[in-house]
Amino acid sequence: MINYKKSYFYFVMETKLISSVQNPLVKKILQLKEKSRERKRSGIFVLEGRREIQLAQKGGYQIKTLLFCEEIISIDQIEKEFELANVELIAITKAVYEKLAHRGTTEGVIALVDSKSHTLDDISFSTSTPLVLVAEAPEKPGNIGALLRTADAAAVDAVLIANPKSDLYNPNIIRSSVGCVFTKQIAMGTTEQIIDFLKTNQIKIYCAALTASKNYVECDFTCATAMVMGTEATGLTEDWLQNSDQNIIIPMQGEIDSMNVSVSAAILIFEAKRQRGF
Template identity: 45%
Template sequence: MAFPSDPITSPQNPRIKNLLKLQQKSSERRTQGLTIIEGLRELTIAHGAGVAVPALFVCPELAGTERLAQLQALFAESRPEWFAVSRPVFEKVAYREGSDGVLALARPPQRTLASLHLPKAPLLLVLEAVEKPGNLGAILRTADAAQATAVIVCDPRTDLFNPNAIRSSIGCSFTVPTVATTREELLAWCQQHGIRTYAAALTEHAVPYTTCDFRGPTALVMGTEADGLTPELRQACTQTIIIPMRGAIDSLNVSTATAILTFEAVRQRGA
């Protein structure tokens, strides 16, 4: 394809410098209302979810003819700006090894609890103070696979559309409604909508997750791997639950634990 301008060959180009800012600083992503999506697969999923993409940065050498043709077809109607980028410069802004030469600026959706459309028996995944983008991305993949109603993050320590979270989610950051809120707002909202909250935590009153009924309005509440749930949130939940451990270890990775609980809820619901 013919690009509308000459290839970007300098890392000092203002557009390249801005890409690096967006990649590295959550404050820039918030201020500009933009994030970065790398990879054709992730970009295709985001586009299918209706995410606006104002600009594409493509390395023709890495992307190849077939991938360029797929991009052209994908964005034939929305027509974002296209920029060719030399391989050395693209590899400077790419944030994963073996990149396919496709990177995009995207406008992530801004959602609130009030904007969520709840079915009769919503299934919500709640994460408190999540700080690792990889864990957030993995949980978003689980939410997409299970068709959870939403992922709600209380007091997040990473922004929901961190490029590494998008990469780990393989684009599912955009297929699942995701909201950042506070603990207080979440608890009030769950009470208002009659949603039972199940806190995953090792306490003396915790019951095995298989003994719980997740068929009604349900929120599965998960803490960080390092600290677990705060006492305030744990004590405010309807029930504390555990995944019984049979070995020497007493807990699982938070994304693994979330997947186990989520698909138990899906099984109970007969999906």
């Protein structure tokens, strides 16, 4: 079944309807959600939710296909809230939507989106004193999402992920970041590549580490600064420690000697912002 509806953008859109969960596109979307290999092969990822899709479009991502459940969101709302030029628009039944949606609060919209390369060559700075958040080998999607939320809240200039264990478009990362995966410059590379990038750009390396460390409040973060976080289990690799300009520590008053990596990153990043007068 095909419906034809007049768009507020003064072109006629052909709106298809998918009513079967056995539709080939439905099966493709499920594969994209579940398999990192398929996302990498196709260069496409799945995105749910009105806010997340709007943030992706604001961040320069190209929406290829937008699927919407008319029982939840109307075509008029779709046309008002999203940029639809060069976007394939497909209506889906509630049964299909419930099959595809990861959560029930995504307001009836699911998008297929072109991924970006996220190389270090894509990173540029508009200031001589950038503030950069670096995470080495983060494993838990929830932690990665929380790091990205901190980066957005503090308006850091870039997030660099060394030796990534998961692709950035893992649905759990997107969901836990509440769309902040689209709001900051993000690049991935090896530890060696990122260290070279920071040194080339004359960015001081501050490693969160227990050994040879200085209390973080005693450090000057007003210069070009990279806050480098390791995993909660093993910390940073020796390459980072050997290239650190200064190891830093958050003093603990309890029985344990570490906090969740996203909490630690937030403390350090916002101390840097405080020193910079924000």
